[in-house]
Amino acid sequence: MENNEVLIEINDLHKEYTHKKILNGINLDIHKGEVVVILGPSGCGKSTLLRCLNGLETIQGGNIKFSGKNLTDKNVNWQEVRQKIGMVFQSYDLFPHMTVIENILLGPTKVQKRSKDEALKQAEELLDKVGLLDRKDSYPRELSGGQKQRIAIVRALCMNPEIMLFDEVTASLDPEMVREVLEVILGLAKQGMTMVIVTHEMNFAKSVADKIVFIDEGKICELAEPDEFFSNPKTERAKQFLNIFEY
Amino acid sequence: MQNLAIKVLFDGLNLQRLFGGLLVTAGIAFTSIIIGSLLGILFGIIRTSKSKFVRFISRLYLELFRIIPILVWLFIVYFGVTTALNLQLSGEVVSVVVFSLWGAAEMGDIVRGALESLPKHQIESGKALGLSFWGLYRYILIPQAIRRMLPGAINLATRMVKTTSLVVLIGVIDVIKIGQQIIELSRFKVPAASFWVYGFIFILYFIICYPLSRLSKKLEAKWQN
Numbered sequence: 485m486e487n488n489e490v491l492i493e494i495n496d497l498h499k500e501y502t503h504k505k506i507l508n509g510i511n512l513d514i515h516k517g518e519v520v521v522i523l524g525p526s527g528c529g530k531s532t533l534l535r536c537l538n539g540l541e542t543i544q545g546g547n548i549k550f551s552g553k554n555l556t557d558k559n560v561n562w563q564e565v566r567q568k569i570g571m572v573f574q575s576y577d578l579f580p581h582m583t584v585i586e587n588i589l590l591g592p593t594k595v596q597k598r599s600k601d602e603a604l605k606q607a608e609e610l611l612d613k614v615g616l617l618d619r620k621d622s623y624p625r626e627l628s629g630g631q632k633q634r635i636a637i638v639r640a641l642c643m644n645p646e647i648m649l650f651d652e653v654t655a656s657l658d659p660e661m662v663r664e665v666l667e668v669i670l671g672l673a674k675q676g677m678t679m680v681i682v683t684h685e686m687n688f689a690k691s692v693a694d695k696i697v698f699i700d701e702g703k704i705c706e707l708a709e710p711d712e713f714f715s716n717p718k719t720e721r722a723k724q725f726l727n728i729f730e731y
Numbered sequence: 732m733q734n735l736a737i738k739v740l741f742d743g744l745n746l747q748r749l750f751g752g753l754l755v756t757a758g759i760a761f762t763s764i765i766i767g768s769l770l771g772i773l774f775g776i777i778r779t780s781k782s783k784f785v786r787f788i789s790r791l792y793l794e795l796f797r798i799i800p801i802l803v804w805l806f807i808v809y810f811g812v813t814t815a816l817n818l819q820l821s822g823e824v825v826s827v828v829v830f831s832l833w834g835a836a837e838m839g840d841i842v843r844g845a846l847e848s849l850p851k852h853q854i855e856s857g858k859a860l861g862l863s864f865w866g867l868y869r870y871i872l873i874p875q876a877i878r879r880m881l882p883g884a885i886n887l888a889t890r891m892v893k894t895t896s897l898v899v900l901i902g903v904i905d906v907i908k909i910g911q912q913i914i915e916l917s918r919f920k921v922p923a924a925s926f927w928v929y930g931f932i933f934i935l936y937f938i939i940c941y942p943l944s945r946l947s948k949k950l951e952a953k954w955q956n
Contacts (some may be wrong), residue, residue, distance in 0.1 A: 540855055567861040577856035581874050590870055591860035636856075643860065 489516045491647055492537065498545030499532055499702075507530045509546070514647070514696035516608045519677045521683060521693035522708070525725060530682045535648050537680065538562075538569045551646070567595060569641030572592060574652040576632040578624040578639070584611075585620040588639045593614045596643065614668050632660030634668055642674065649676040654685060667691075686694055686729050690714050698722045736923035739832045741933055745913050749928075751905030753935050759826045759903070760892040760939070766827070767834020767891070768884070771937050774883035775842020775876075778869060789839070796836040800806055804829045809901040820894050822903035826895070834891055841883040845876035878954045 492514040499507040514520055522530045535541045538549060539555065539562045547556040578587050585607060592603035593626065611617040614634040616706050624632055632711060633653055640648060642684045650669060654662040666688050673679065673692050683689055689696065689710065694715040698706040698721075704723045742744055743907045778789045794803070809825040812818070820828075840944045849872060859870040899908045 538859060540858065563861045563863055566859055569859075571856075571859040572855060573852055573859075575850070575852045577852045579853065579856075579871055579875075591862075594866060595861040595863075639860070645872075677821060705756070 487686065490514070491516045491518075492535075492663055492680075493549040493715065494546070495548075496546035497533070497536065497543060497548065497626065499529070499536060499541060499562065503566060505702055507536070508544075510699075510702075510704060512697060512704065514645075514678065514680060514691050514709075516678055519601060519673045519679045519681065519692055519694045521681045521689040521695070522548070522697045522699060523683070523686075523725070524699035524705075525641050528699045530699050533699070534571075534651050534682055536565050536709050537572055537649060542620050563595070567591070567643050568645055568646045569647040569649060570632070570645035570647070572636045572640055572651065572653050574655045576624065576629060576636065576656075578632055580624050580634060583623055584616070584627075584635050587624070587635065591643045607638070607642050610641055611635075628661060628724075629657045630664045633661075633665045637668055637672075638666075641672075647680065650679065650681040650683070652682050652684065657663075686714070686726075688725060698725070700725075735919050737927050739913065739917050739921045739924045742917070744889025748913070749931065749935070752904065752909035753939075755823070755903065756892075756895050756898075756905045756907075757832065757939060759823060759833060759898060759905070760895045762827050762832030762889050763834055763895075765928035766831040766924050768838050770831065770835035772842050772873065774839030775846060778839055778843040779846050789834060793836045793840055796833045801829065801833060802900060803893055804833065805901050807896060810817055822898060823899045825901060826903055830895065831889055834887065837887050838884060841880045841887065842876060844883075846872055848879055849875055849877055855907055878950075880887040881947055881954075885943050889943055892939055892943075893936065 490513050494510055494511075494512040494514075497507050497510040498505070503531060510533060512520075522533065524530045525625075532541055536543055536554075537550075539560075543556065547554055549555065549635060550569070553560070553565075555565065579590070583592065585604070588607045588611070589600065589603050592598045592606070593600055595602075608617060608620070611620055616634055616636070616638075619631065619635075624635070629636065636653075637648075647730050653669075654665050657665065662685065666685065669679070669681070670688075670692055681689070681692065691710075691712045695710055696706075696710050697704055697706075698713065698717075698719070700721050706717060708718070713722070714726065717726060740749070774789065774792075777785060778793075780786060780789075803824065809820070809822060813820050813825070853871055853875070854867065857867045862870065881889055895905065896907055898905055910932050914924045914928050
């Protein structure tokens, strides 16, 4: 990494639902400007890990630090933290009763109290970058899955977050729409955005990641550079996992 | 002379008095609907609480209004509570209080149903944008819930308008009471007065309630897609 500042520091993170262990002692540092891709079989806890980072899940042990601030403190102000951590989900999660531009401006104007003109200018620039400026007055129902997901990314970006979390954002898209969404994410990586990405798109993971984190049964099994992970995985579990993707 | 019985409506101040009575009825109904709806939204949010205790208490409140007839509530408050607490409340005020509390209970249940029917990821994506608890309800959940709860809410509003006919029993001079007075006065002159007066009141209720159901149909169609 050209930049060594640690943005998120995860120490011995434990998460369980009524005695079922989901995360079992995760340790991970995420540096500024780094793209971390989390891989692993279904139910291994990778989405849960992502959701812990912005407080959508309560945790049972360990801690998470964001910019040096401990997120496990009782009095942590999540509304403030979440403005700096953008998140995009698997399900198209636009607000159906608002137009595209209203969806994007809600956070900047109502949460961050920025002026409407200034936020609008940024929103339009971002929309233009993802090729959807002409859809700004459409309602989500009038858009395709890929378009909705690109809008969801713009909505998160318009908050000027320090890090973006992507939770299987292409998993419910038709195959022909996957590329348009991945290209947006790839573009962000080139601009130096810090990102944590959970995905099942192996080729995409290979090309976008600075670091691959392979999780199984709530633990990090392997942490490696993408070339190394895909060509020469060290653990038996990772080898098995990668074999499934080769026909 | 039977065919001239309709004239009873236009005798003296009769028509004016009937409309005055209608204003009392509509005033009680719409004040209660507005207060009940606002309280009901709050009550509906409370009913989605995760706390078992809060859920129990709010459920109890709703059931008290469902189980006990509104007439009994009117009597309890008008005759019972006012004497027990030594309060001087007019029948109108008691009516508005009881109808608002009833409206809040029923509206709360409608709001709860609508809120719980919204997909969970709407809450999560709102939270992820940094919205506060109230921001989440104000911008994301309530506007979507309103669309879902509209048919039930309008149905409740028309039920409330109709049930205001009970207020006559705690001494409120509403449109029905005035109708009765007119019929009494013209009992010997116009024996058929009750047909025309009650017929006219029938139409008045229709005039209040019909636009409500039209409105709900219109909004539903508008929000359908």
